[in-house]
Amino acid sequence: METIEPPNRCIHCGFSNLKRHDKRLRRVRDMNLFHKHLHLLIHVKRWRCQNCKEVFSEPLSSVPSGSHQTYRLQEHIFEQCRDTTISYVSRQLAMSYKTIERIYYKMAKNEIQDKQTSGVVGIDEIAVRKGHRYETVVTDIIKGNVHEMGADRDYQSALEILERLEDRGLKTLVMDMWWPFHKAAKQLYPDIPIVIDKYHVVQKVNHAFDQVRKAHNAQIKGLKKGRFALLKRPFRLTEKQLEEYHEESPEIAHAYYLKEWFYDLYEQSTYEEAEAFLNTWIEQAKMSPFSAFHEYTKTLDTWKIHIL
Known part of the structure; x- marks a missing residue:
């Protein structure tokens, strides 16, 4: 591959009198094609400006300068x-x-260009190296863009990043149940409400259910293979599957419906209804025979005000 038209002007001085200097073959990686690696072989021409005598490579519309x-x-x-x-x-x-x-x-x-936020900002961590290193990232929940990034996910990192949002019209901070984030947010913005995002709240109830499933793994034939089926919502399971799990293990069925019942928290139309629902669910979970759900109720009691 190669370009047809030469560049109009020198990228250094803007002079239009150019002379071709040489041509080099450049190997550039593109998107996979049919799950196979695709490389483009591009003949890149280099030009010498007759005014400033600088040599430069022609710009390519599909490849960043200096990139492979x-x-x-x-x-x-x-x-x-x-x-x-x-x-x-x-x-x-x-x-x-x-x-x-x-x-x-x-x-x-x-x-990280738009400095003004929508007012609803999320702070979370991303794994840059799985199991080893995390970075803290601040995103705009409404606009969907990144506002800030910083090394680590500890209290000091969160403090430094959140300080940079001071003049950006914050109205709500959304986060998971990671204590250093919460501590930094409360110190800098004590009057701004903190909301625990639904994903992490539901993730923990799913984890509690999975702990129950593992503890009763031997009660159902092939239950290990049915792990992902058990994590599905009821409307994604057949009646036969639901009956089978209920008959083979009443404990699994109890934990499954306890998990599913929790999802109704996000169907409540008012704060008061949601609070009453969550209190009832916590009471029922504490009365269940499952230690994993007992532990989860402690988490809910700690973070209840921010979940609601």
Whole structure:
């Protein structure tokens, strides 16, 4: 591949009198094609300006200057890293960890442009190296863009990042149940409400149920294979599946319906109804024979005001 039209002007001085200097072959990685790696071989021409005598490579519309990946591949890498870890994306694309990390942070910084928030801001951690290192990221829940990023996920990191949001019209802070984030937020913005996001609240009740499933694993034939079926909502299971689990293990059925009942918390139309529902659920969970649910009720008691 190669370009047809030469550049109009020198990128250094703007002079239009250019002379071709040489041509080099450049190998650029593009999006996979049919699950196979795709590389573009581009003949990149270099030009010498007759005014300033500088030599420069012609700009390519689909490839960033000095990069070995196309724009669309870099955008794909960035989106993948937002949903999973850098290590995972590195393995999936068979690219070095350092390359994926460099692309991700470069594009994340490019996103940090709109300084004014919608007022609803989320603070969370992302795993840059699974099981090893985390970064703190602040995003706008309404606009969907990144506002700030910082190393680590401890109290000091959260404090430094949140301080930079002081003049951006914060109205609500959304986070998980990570105590350092909460501590930093309350110190800097004691009057701004904190909301625990639904994903992490529901994730913990699912985890409690899974602990029960593991404890009663031997009671149902092939239950290990049915783990993902048991984590599904009832409307995604057949009546036969529901009856089978109920007959084979009343304990599993009890825990399953306790888990499913919890989802109704987010169907309540008023604060008062939600508070009454959550208090009732906590009482029932404490009366159940499952230690995993007993532990979860302690978490709910601690964070109740921010969940509601």
